[in-house]
Amino acid sequence: AQKITQTQPGMFVQEKEAVTLDCTYDTSDPSYGLFWYKQPSSGEMIFLIYQGSYDQQNATEGRYSLNFQKARKSANLVISASQLGDSAMYFCAMREGPNTGNQFYFGTGTSLTVIP
Amino acid sequence: KAGVTQTPRYLIKTRGQQVTLSCSPISGHRSVSWYQQTPGQGLQFLFEYFSETQRNKGNFPGRFSGRQFSNSRSEMNVSTLELGDSALYLCASSPRSMAKNIQYFGAGTRLSVL
Numbered sequence: 001a002q003k004i005t006q007t008q009p010g011m012f013v014q015e016k017e018a019v020t021l022d023c024t025y026d027t028s029d030p031s032y033g034l035f036w037y038k039q040p041s042s043g044e045m046i047f048l049i050y051q052g053s054y055d056q057q058n059a060t061e062g063r064y065s066l067n068f069q070k071a072r073k074s075a076n077l078v079i080s081a082s083q084l085g086d087s088a089m090y091f092c093a094m095r096e097g098p099n100t101g102n103q104f105y106f107g108t109g110t111s112l113t114v115i116p
Numbered sequence: 117k118a119g120v121t122q123t124p125r126y127l128i129k130t131r132g133q134q135v136t137l138s139c140s141p142i143s144g145h146r147s148v149s150w151y152q153q154t155p156g157q158g159l160q161f162l163f164e165y166f167s168e169t170q171r172n173k174g175n176f177p178g179r180f181s182g183r184q185f186s187n188s189r190s191e192m193n194v195s196t197l198e199l200g201d202s203a204l205y206l207c208a209s210s211p212r213s214m215a216k217n218i219q220y221f222g223a224g225t226r227l228s229v230l
Contacts, residue, residue, distance in 0.1 A: 033217075035219075037221070043223060044223040045206060045221035047219070047220060095217070097214075102171065102172060102213050103172055104164075104219065105161070106151075
């Protein structure tokens with residue numbers, strides 16, 4: 001089974017609107033971290049937001065928030081008030097804990113295009 | 117604080133050659149991971165080093181190897197290059213090798229094998 005699944009290869013959003021990028025994960029480790037990264041066309045992976053498996057509240061970082069639904073193993077990224085500069089690839093990632101080797105897994109990514 | 121630095125940014129090699137890529141982590145970070153990114157396979161984990169020891173290894177052939185020095189800088193070596201090794205190679209550093217540690221990435225080295 002895939003460790004990280006991103007089912008939306010491409011998404012479009014109108015400037016200033018909110019958009020949700022989906023991510024589901026699969027792990028049996030009780031300790032894990034979930035991450036979202038942005039990759040513009042330049043190639044560099046930019047860290048956006050982190051959610052720990054034991055965190056009670058959903059993570060927020062500025063215009064980014066993570067909708068963490070542990071029972072459903074879902075960690076969707078919500079971008080509010082989209083900007084043209086948000087156009088990029090977005091990757092969901094998970095790092096498992098020591099029980100399963102601390103490995104880092106990435107999804108296949110979602111290409112987001114913000115339309116003016 | 118300086119970010120993760122990868123050198124060189126671009127490389128062109130021919131089949132059969134070998135190549136060494138370098139990564140300098142963020143100051144104070146002791147864990148360095150390497151990833152290969154291709155359009156077909158996406159981001160694939162190569163290996164992780166922590167305190168000069170390889171902690172984790174992905175599913176890549178032995179032609180891919182790495183090492184970490186006492187100052188946490190890391191190098192990745194690919195021997196006997198194949199056309200399929202053309203990819204963006206990303207290095208990431210984190211303070212430790214733990215689930216809650218954020219990995220910070222460099223700009224990558226784009227390798228083209230002709």
